[in-house]
Amino acid sequence: MFSPLIRKLGHGVDLTEADRDRLACLGRTRQIGARQEIIAQGDRPEDVHLVLSGFACRYKVLRDGKRQIMALLVPGDFCDLHVAILGAMDHGITALSPCTVAELPRATILNLTENHLRITRALWWATLVDEAILREWLVNMGQREAHQQLAHLFCELLVRLKAAGIGDADGYPFPLTQVDLAEVLGITSVHVNRTLQSLRDENLIVLRGRRLNIPDVERLKAYCDFDPAYLHLVKRVE
Amino acid sequence: MFSPLIRKLGHGVDLTEADRDRLACLGRTRQIGARQEIIAQGDRPEDVHLVLSGFACRYKVLRDGKRQIMALLVPGDFCDLHVAILGAMDHGITALSPCTVAELPRATILNLTENHLRITRALWWATLVDEAILREWLVNMGQREAHQQLAHLFCELLVRLKAAGIGDADGYPFPLTQVDLAEVLGITSVHVNRTLQSLRDENLIVLRGRRLNIPDVERLKAYCDFDPAYLHLVKRVE
């Protein structure tokens, strides 16, 4: 049930069989429809939420109504591991597709982290990877232009989804609309549309029916100068 | 000596007098010249670095030579609290002005966090605030245009520096060049220049001799829709 999480954490920390069992079934799950709010800005959720299936996003809405998506959450990603420390949520979380979400009582998490050093490290590792992704997104927005931005995002998701056990070597389910993509990259949906078309024309991607395929992964990576090191998902030689 | 850190942490967690003493003098300090590297990309530093005075930045350089600054580090900010978990640095850290940096042996940090729950929480809180700042920067780059971006950055620094005990109610030392600013915001230095001029023309800021003054803080905040909640520096009513 929690396999996307366990799978992902395995890339950062060596968990024992017992650790895996402890993580294997905590709390209850909830189904969430596409476009439904999971956690609202300002909330102080009692439980920690974990995405088990589907896509969700962190976002902020400005006073003028513009929305920026600050993270895409895929299976194995936590929504709000931080809220216990920080107090209220300074942003919202919404499902982009139908989602299954686990609700872990805060006490369970606290108990785990107090008694199991390796699990604590694994969770900390996960939050640091989230931060590293955020940094790379900043680079993406600041220094690359639309074509490379999109390509880079597609490459990132390929790696992240593989780590969660989703999709295959050259494609994955992709429920985001062009408006969603625009809000991720900080550009217009009109411009996303035109940029996608040109990527398609160059046969760098095939995006159809809520699924993305990448005919030549190496070519796409080269196109946007993608280096997966920041994801910390490849165990390095010590 | 460590007062900027202690001051800052006090905004997030209630430290006891004893906790403060424990944080008050750890490890040795090092002077770093402006434009000197503090930690290089790919390093695996043995010590944890903490800025005590001056400004530094996190950055990444792309293959084509373009540089994106992903964080400004001011007194009280850690450079690499995360590296112990994550392995190698996936980015570099450079001094933007002459800096004093404390080098805390990793063992000291580990020891502190193993034995003092409140300090652990405080350090964790600090990394979460860093992450929250990163998210807001993403919003800034994605949704605001240059004028508001700059204004927002200036407002953020006013609050952060005050929390570290630097500057006064309406201004602070500001050693960044226009090129640095450009690399923070993901725009050209030429455009930074023209944008600064127009902010000056509207008397929203006074930037001269490496010092920034804000004649009317409320007006500047309103101008860029600044809400300091994301900094988690104001203790909220429970």
Added chain:
DNA sequence: CGCTGTATTGACCTCCTTCAAATGCGGTGG
């Protein structure tokens, strides 16, 4: 088979970039 949301297109506009040159300024040495 109509409804609703998403994708696509066109025309026009503007913010920001690019390139290149000029000006200003703080520090240093004479």
Added chain:
DNA sequence: CCACCGCATTTGAAGGAGGTCAATACAGCG
């Protein structure tokens, strides 16, 4: 105190990436 150097700031002109607005086409679905 002045001349000079290197760096940062400023300016101009021209071009391009991306934005805006609004209409149209399309697709899934009850």
